[in-house]
Amino acid sequence: MVSIGEIREWDLGALDSLVTALTRRADTLTELDAQLGSIGELNGWEGDAGDAARRDFVRVRDDVTDKAAAVGAVRRLAIDTESSVEALKGALSEADYLASSYRFEIRPDNTVADLITDRSGLSAEELSDHDRMKVELTDRVEQIVRTGTDIETDAEKVLRAAADGKIDDRGASTAEEAARAGEDQGRLSRLDPPADGSPADNSAWWRALTDEQRAEILEQHPAMVGNLDGIPAAARNEANLALLETEEARLQQVARELQKELDDNFFGGAFSNADAGLAQTNEKLAALDAIRDQMLDGYGQxxxxxxxxxxxxxxxxxxxxxxxxxxxxxxxxxxxxxxxxxxxxxxxxxxxxxxxxxxxxxxxxxxxxxxxxxxxxxxxxxxxxxxxxxxxxxxxxxxxxxxxxxxxxxxxxxxxxxxxxxxxxxxxxxxxxxxxxxxxxxxxxxxxxxxxxxxxxxxxxxxxxxxxxxxxxxxxxxxxxxxxxxxxxxxxxxxxxxxxxxxxxxxxxxxxxxxxxxxxxxxxxxxxxxxxxxxxxxxxxxxxxxxxxxxxxxxxxxxxxxxxxxx
Known part of the structure; x- marks a missing residue:
């Protein structure tokens, strides 16, 4: 597990420099691969010696594509890590601001220190607010550390795979194709929301995501955040609007299945819950109609x-x-x-x-x-x-x-x-x-x-x-x-x-x-x-x-x- 102190020391400038250096290395390997491909044709050299030389060039090019795949993986890792660390530091800065505003300090060892030594001058409401903020800050720190640990763990796996020659070029025929294959193996994973998280947990998790990760969630997994307390209202709105049509289609299918069950049952709903289930499902469809009327204009926008x-x-x-x-x-x-x-x-x-x-x-x-x-x-x-x-x-x-x-x-x-x-x-x-x-x-x-x-x-x-x-x-x-x-x-x-x-x-x-x-x-x-x-x-x-x-x-x-x- 990483610490707040370590996260504070992570160097965005060094990551940016690494991305630049790896980009140059990838360009060099692409250029070298192209030159080897041209030279390796050995036009005019026929016979066994020429064939052996061509095989040697193929082995050299295979080594170049392997290295290009590894460089591609590490470069993607550096890019993802840079954006993830930037987002993580933003979440930490936000927590530091709240801590300072309420007279707390987030320590390098992940603890939240109360800077108020004499509570006698505070009203009951102020004490309640102060203590509530300590719980919130503790939850925020927990999620920042959780995200930082995930970044570090993913980075270690990619770097170890690159060092051990386990980044696969996936049959690429050129260094450029190999670098793209490596990129897919160098991406950081994305954490899901904390299980049963508090609003502060959820807020810190969301804040520590990159813009790209948030956009992916809203586009591909809107149900993950639409009802998640602590997520910004604009994001919840976007997610829930996207779910309106999906929920309607799901409930309509449920209604059809329940109606078929009733139609096929000689006793109707007398000996099952299908009739009650259908009434409940229709109520939910009516609720969706009401929500849609409130959220969309006459043009469906x-x-x-x-x-x-x-x-x-x-x-x-x-x-x-x-x-x-x-x-x-x-x-x-x-x-x-x-x-x-x-x-x-x-x-x-x-x-x-x-x-x-x-x-x-x-x-x-x-x-x-x-x-x-x-x-x-x-x-x-x-x-x-x-x-x-x-x-x-x-x-x-x-x-x-x-x-x-x-x-x-x-x-x-x-x-x-x-x-x-x-x-x-x-x-x-x-x-x-x-x-x-x-x-x-x-x-x-x-x-x-x-x-x-x-x-x-x-x-x-x-x-x-x-x-x-x-x-x-x-x-x-x-x-x-x-x-x-x-x-x-x-x-x-x-x-x-x-x-x-x-x-x-x-x-x-x-x-x-x-x-x-x-x-x-x-x-x-x-x-x-x-x-x-x-x-x-x-x-x-x-x-x-x-x-x-x-x-x-x-x-x-x-x-x-x-x-x-x-x-």
Missing amino acids: PRDDRQLLLLDMTGEFPKAAVAHGDVDTADHVAVFVGGTGGTVADKPNEGNDLPTYVEQTGWLKAETEEQLKRAGRGEETVATIAWMGYEPPSNLAQASSPHYAVDNAPKLQDFLNGVDTSRTDDPRMTAIGHSYGSLVTSEALQHGTGVDAAVFMGSPGLDAEDGDVFGVPQMNLPSGEAYLLKAEEDFVGSQVAGTGWFGPNPDGMEGLTRLSTNEGMIPAHGDFPGESRKASTGHSEYTHGDTMSQYNQAIIVAGLPQELLVR
């Missing part, structure tokens, strides 16, 4: 302002996440989590499906941009994400079981941390949970994320597991950055929350700021006059456009707490 960050047709429930804006560069990122009964497939008039959530998160993005503009910060950018990456309960009876939140919260936690670790800068990130989604969000935050603010809307309660000591501090949020929206006539946010079935009632919870959902006027700003906003009533109007609820969400996403209208 990808929409410039959308990113498909999750496309998962495994399990019983289709899962997806669609973003408005560029998650890789936005100054402000908001992640919306829906609740009970939510589906990816379009369910007209139900208001809890992916098309509705994508539309409403688009409104939230526009509102946030408008409020930033009114505050004189119009140059700042926003991305909003509709995340449907878990299997929600389908009704209130199922929702009474805490396992839907407890089991699915790690998925949301990884997604939130994936957005964070895929970037070297630190966007303001807001988690917004509606109904049962607020419970999932609360549970994810309790496990540690990079979230800066959280909004809970129509919440039935905020703690999935009974008996825990729970309050706002357990959600690891900066002080004052937890908010509640509870509309008039919201049965879930009032009556259900009051039962305690889902943990403490958030209404009145210390440290949780309750915001207005009433009709009213938002403040004037300079040349921008005050504007009226509508009330939200019931359980399903929190995300409607032109409402006070939407305004307050936008203010939180923008990081403008002084403009909030509290209840």
